[in-house]
Amino acid sequence: MLRVSLGLVFAATASKALAKSNYDSHHLHNQHAPPEWPPGLLWHSSKGFGQCKCFPGDDCWPSQEEWDHLNETVDGRLIATVPLASPCYQSWDDYDDATCATLQASWTKPGTHIDTSSSVMAPFFANQSCDPFQVGKLPCVVGTYVQYAIDVATVAHVQAGLKFASEHNIRLVVRNTGHDYNGKSTGAGALGLWMHHLKDxxxxxxxxxxxxxxxxxxxxxxxxxxxxxxxxxxxxxxxxxxxxxxxxxxxxxxxxxxxxxxxxxxxxxxxxxxxxxxxxxxxxxxxxxxxxxxxxxxxxxxxxxxxxxxxxxxxxxxxDHAFSGMTLDYATTNVSADTHYEAINFLHTLLPSLTARRISVVWYFTSEYLRISPITAPQISAAGLKAIMNPLETKLTSLGIDYDATYTEYTGFLPYYNGTANPDQPIDVGIAQYGGRLIPRSVLTNAGTCQDLTDAYRFINERGAQFIGVALNVSFAVAGDVDNAVLPAWRDATIATVITTPWSFQKPWSEMQHLATLMTETLLPAIDAAVPTPPHCYLNEGNFQEPRWREVFYGENYARLLAVKDRYDPDRLLFRDRKHHYDDPLTKYHGHGEIVAQLLGLLKLLAHHISRTLRHPRRLVHSTSERSVRRQRSKASQASNPRSVNSFDILAAAPAAMTPRIHCVRHAQGYHNLSVANHSIHDPLLTPYGEEQCRELARTFPYHDRIDLVVASPIKRTMYTALLGFGTDLERTGMKVLAMPELQETSDLPCDTGSSPEELAKELDGKPVDLSLVQPGWNNKKMKYAANSRAIESRAREARLWLMSRPEKDIVVVTHGGFLHYFTEDWSGSDRFQGTGWANTEVRTYAFSASETEQAHLLETPESRQRRRGDDNKALDREEQAQLKRTVPAAQQQERGMGGGGGAARRSTAAKEAQQLQAKV
Ligand SMILES: Cc1cc2nc3c(=O)[nH]c(=O)nc-3n(C[C@H](O)[C@H](O)[C@H](O)COP(=O)(O)OP(=O)(O)OC[C@H]3O[C@@H](n4cnc5c(N)ncnc54)[C@H](O)[C@@H]3O)c2cc1C
Structure with a gap:
């Protein structure tokens, strides 16, 4: 716990740090007046985009008195941002040529930015807001830096910042050192919580x-x-x-x-x-x-x-214990390209055996050089490490490469770090743009795929990009007993690759944008083409424009992470605004990246209509033309906003490209379906008739040859329906039924409450099932799994989002009658059977709608509607659906034990009727 006394210590440290830096941000009481907010900032909020965060210049922006009051609440630790490079600009009070020259000379050193509460090290995300290299060309504005920051010393300071940001609807970001490659610790118009001085x-x-x-x-x-x-x-x-x-x-x-x-x-x-x-x-x-x-x-x-x-x-x-290290360098001045990449490929083949010895390797190369810096070898002597590295040295010698290699040895990690691992000078920042991939061990242990990978790196180098690699083994055998949200692909990875393209403050911004596009469209796809497994990446070293970011950065953890976000930050106070489809709650910088990408896309479209000012997109940001671009965007987004049209355009929208088709299946008859009294059976099994229904499903399901994933609610009747209905597919392909807790039934009746992970594992022992997502608490019917509409709607959306991000093409989802209405958002016929409009083992097929992708709406395919409704297959519009949802589920919820309290009498009438209907199924 944070100790109370820390506040004083930190306060002293903070004021010292601030006092020593005359170009630093200033505490509120000695602030300069920030210059006027630029007329059309790129990530501006409220006016064009509907209900967005409040921004400087908006009527809702807090008054000076309100900021002053916040400053008092946080013990005078509120800082009004003065951009770090303000001494370079005459428009600022602290203009000073000498300070500016010092800043320019040290701008690529992390230390220049760390002690400020606002400056970011990733230039793309600074957006040239106050760039010391643009003097005379662009103004110095606060721009994408935070507007204010609280220099946090206590819990109460954090709470005060959260409260203020929430009450005034302004962005809130957390900042520590500002190192983030994707600018995640900054936000235009934001209040920052600066954690830097919590040094205990x-x-x-x-x-x-x-x-x-x-x-x-x-x-x-x-x-x-x-x-x-x-x-x-x-x-x-x-x-x-x-x-x-x-x-x-x-x-x-x-x-x-x-x-x-x-x-x-x-x-x-x-x-x-x-x-x-x-x-x-x-x-x-x-x-x-x-x-x-x-x-x-x-x-x-x-x-x-x-x-x-x-x-x-x-x-x-x-x-602590002893470490040895090694560095190796050569330049390709007298080395042919083929020889250079042969050497690199050889190094790559060695990596699995090195990491198996608990050695880590960092290496860099372009077409001009190879540098290994360093190899870190725990509890191995320098002589031992030299023996281990002998095959590489022998290979380089046989190829005629003239290299320098140095071996070192130390008694502990700190001396090793200072002597070998930490370069003499800090790693520069603001010199590159980044994209990355995790490379599985299996790619390197196969000579063919290893060569393909090296060829891909050569292709990348030849387009001007640099390779940086970290070779490691972080499998569970090394990490031990851990339970966390680390992207699972890390556990099989041997290389964390970073590809960098050079950043220049002097070159036109459009060139930097071009390189970002090169990363997205050419460089990373080259690796993906060489590696046979789906792409994954370390989220701190990823491409901000990554098209399949959910899968690439979070993999199968995404749905669960989103659920945690929903639970602990339901209002998206931590920067995000869920209203925008680009606004992913987990990867904040996608907000930036996708806005930029969208804006650029729009610029391309408007290029014929807008004059030469468009040639410099950055300038456009501050010009009246940008306002017209935003107006266009706003119009476009209104046109696709379902609230503004009468028709249910979810059903009218075209399916989203590259997303899977979903074949929804209701489970077969379980013992609880036989009578209302049987609702008291906990997690009931299928009846013999239900098993027969599954065999019929297996016979009649139209897409057996296409399905590449089967997902089911972890309740026994759905798992068995999946196993029996799709058993031959599972056997043929080696797939397992993936149990997904989000798909469980809606009510908290015993029949709809699942078994513990242990019991389920015992029940399904030896069957092709994957229970890795079934964690303790999945069946507690609380919080996320609570039996109320809000929670059910939220987990139905989560499940859809997760499915939408999957790489497979045809996914079977076996779930429950009640839940299927929430999942498909289709309430038609929902009073037809017992609490559902779906018959046992009924199949309907859906595609994802291309509109409102943050909701991942589903559209039933025309064939599916035709199959079940014949010619009477008109889809209900939004208003009709809304009406149905308001009326039918009320009875249904009582029936299924959802509305809580006093429903017994009503329940019995509805149940009797439903039971009669069910008997006909
Ligand atoms: C020069 C350089 C070298 C690097 N070397 C490595 C390396 O060796 N290994 C490696 O894995 N990565 C490395 N990185 C990447 C690094 O891990 C990321 O940049 C990381 O995001 C930095 O975290 P930070 O808290 O220091 O930075 P910040 O930019 O301050 O914060 C990064 C993110 O963390 C959030 N955050 C910060 N503090 C808190 C908090 N207290 N509570 C909640 N959220 C918080 C911020 O909101 C932001 O989203 C390097 C980066 C650079 C620039």
């Missing part, structure tokens, strides 16, 4: 059934090197990044976090034992594997800045 570090003991040993208790602002030093003083080491100033508790560990120590201890997320957090609703909580487990799970590896705000964490610390 303490060595503690930890004991639970998953880990017993030493740990560091670290404040949210602790940087890597600060933790290394503290651990070293206690004879320990901790997992941290290569860069000394990347924060440990912020984006790094919450996003996954690789390290020179990764092959030894796993990822940074695997080290998190406990988090002290404040949720978006202001609750001050502890999250670990015992308490608030879902939040703990999400915040360990599922991405930072979106689930809650971390104040401190307990983080595994390990007994």
């Amino acid at each position: 570090i303490e060595v503690v003991d930890w004991r639970d059934s998953h880990y017993t040993g030493k740990a560091l208790s670290i404040g949210a602002g602790v940087e890597g090197l600060e933790a290394y030093v503290a651990a070293d003083a206690a004879g320990l080491h901790v997992v941290g990044g290569t860069c000394p100033s990347v924060g440990l508790a912020g984006g790094y560990s919450q996003g996954g976090g690789h390290s020179p120590l990764a092959s030894l201890h796993g990822l940074a997320a695997d080290q998190i034992l406990e988090l002290e957090v404040v949720t978006a609703e202001g609750d001050h909580l502890i999250a670990n594997r015992q308490q608030n487990h879902d939040l703990y799970w999400a915040m360990a590896g599922g991405g930072a800045g979106t689930f809650a705000i971390t104040l401190s964490m307990k983080y595994k610390a390990h007994r």
Whole structure:
């Protein structure tokens, strides 16, 4: 827990840091007046986009008195942003040529930005708002930097910031060091929570059934090197990044976090034992594997800045020991391209055996050079490491390559880090744009695919991009007993690849945009074409324009992460606004990226109509033309807004391209279907007649040869319906039925309540099922699984979103009659049977609608409607559906035990009628 005394310590540190930097942000009482908000900022909010966040210049923007009051509430620690590069601009009071020259010279050093509450290191996301290299060309504005930041010292400061942002409907972002490659710690028009001065570090003991040993208790602002030093003083080491100033508790560990120590201890997320957090609703909580487990799970590896705000964490610390290291360099001046890539391919073939020895490797190459820097070898002597690396040296010599190799040896991690791992100078920032991929071990152990991969890297290099790789083994065998939201693909990966294209502050912005497009359309697809498994990427080192970001960054964790987001930040206070389809709640920068992409797309369309000012998209951002672009966008979005039209355009919209078809199936008859009294049977099995229905389903299902995924509610009758109905498909393809808790039935009656994971595993032992998503609590009918419409609607949407992001083409979803109405959002006939309009084992086929993709609406296919309704197949429009939803489910909910309390009499009448109907099925 954050100790009360810390506030004073931090306050002193903060004021010192602020005092020493005369170009820094200024506390509110000595602020400069920020210049006028630019007329058409790229990520402007409210006027063009409907219900968006409040922005400077809007009527709803807080008054100066209100900001002053917030400043008092947070003990005078509110900072009004003065852009870091303001001394370069005459329009600012602190204009000073000498300071500007110093800033320009050090702009690519992380240290220049870390001690400010607003400056970001990723230039694309700074959007040239106050760029020291654009003097005389562009104005210096606050732009995409936060407008204000609270220099957090206490829990109360975080809570005050959350309350203020919520009450005034303004964006809120969390900032630690500002290292994020995708600008996730900034936000235009935002209030920032600056965690940098939470520097408390303490060595503690930890004991639970998953880990017993030493740990560091670290404040949210602790940087890597600060933790290394503290651990070293206690004879320990901790997992941290290569860069000394990347924060440990912020984006790094919450996003996954690789390290020179990764092959030894796993990822940074695997080290998190406990988090002290404040949720978006202001609750001050502890999250670990015992308490608030879902939040703990999400915040360990599922991405930072979106689930809650971390104040401190307990983080595994390990007994220190000896390390050796190696660096190797050569230039290709006298080496042919074929020879160079033969050497690189050879290095790649060695990686699985190196990482199996708990060695990590970092290497870089372009067509001009190869640099390995460093190889980190725990508990191996320098001589031992040289012997291990002998095959590489022999190969390079045989190829006639003249290289330099250095081996070093140290007694502990800190001396190793200072001597070999940490380059003499800090890693530069603002020099590149990034995209990445995780490469599975299997690609490297197969000579053919390994060569394909090296060829893809050569192709990438030849288009001017650099390769950076981290080779590691973070399988569960290394990471140990962990339970977190780390992207599962990490566990099979041997290389975390980063591809970089060069960034230049001097070149036109449009060239940088072109390189971002090259990354998306050419470079990363080259890797994807060479690697036979679906693409995945470390979310901290990904391409902000990644088209399949859900799958690539979060994989099968996405639906569960979204559920945690829904639970702890239902109003999307942490930056996001769920109204916009580009506004993914987990990957904040997609908001930026997709807006940029959309804007650019629109620019292309409007290019014939808008004059030469369009040649410089950046200028457009500040011109009246941009306003017209936004008006166009606004019109376009209104046209596709279902609330503004009468017809139910979900049903009218074209199916979304590249999304799977969904074959919905209701389960076969269970014992609970036989009588209302049987609703008291817990998780009933199928009746013999139900099993016969499944055999009939297997005979008549029209798409057996196409299905490539079968998903089912983890309730026994749905699992058995899937196993019996699609058993031959499972056998033929080796697929398993994936049990998905979001698909469970709506009510909390015993018949609709699932079994514990253990009981289910016992029941289905030996059958082709995947129960990995069925976690303790899935059947508690609380929170997300509560028997009320809001919770059911929310998990139905989650399930649709998850399915929509799947790579498969034809997915079977076996679920329940009541839930199917929420899932398909089609209420027609819902009073037909017992609480549903779906007959047992009925099949209907759907495609995803291309409109409102954040809702992942489904459209029943014309063949499906024809199949079940013949010529009477007109779809209901939105109003008719809304009417049905208002009326039918009321009786249905009572029937299914959902409305809570006093429903027994009503229930029995409805049930009797329903029962009579059911008997006919
Ligand atoms: C030079 C450099 C070297 C790097 N080296 C490595 C490396 O070796 N290994 C590696 O894995 N990655 C590395 N990275 C990537 C790094 O992990 C990410 O940039 C990471 O997001 C940085 O986290 P931060 O908290 O320091 O930065 P910030 O930019 O301040 O924050 C990043 C994200 O974390 C959120 N956040 C920050 N603090 C909190 C908090 N207290 N509570 C909730 N959310 C919070 C922010 O809102 C934002 O979304 C490197 C990056 C750079 C620029």
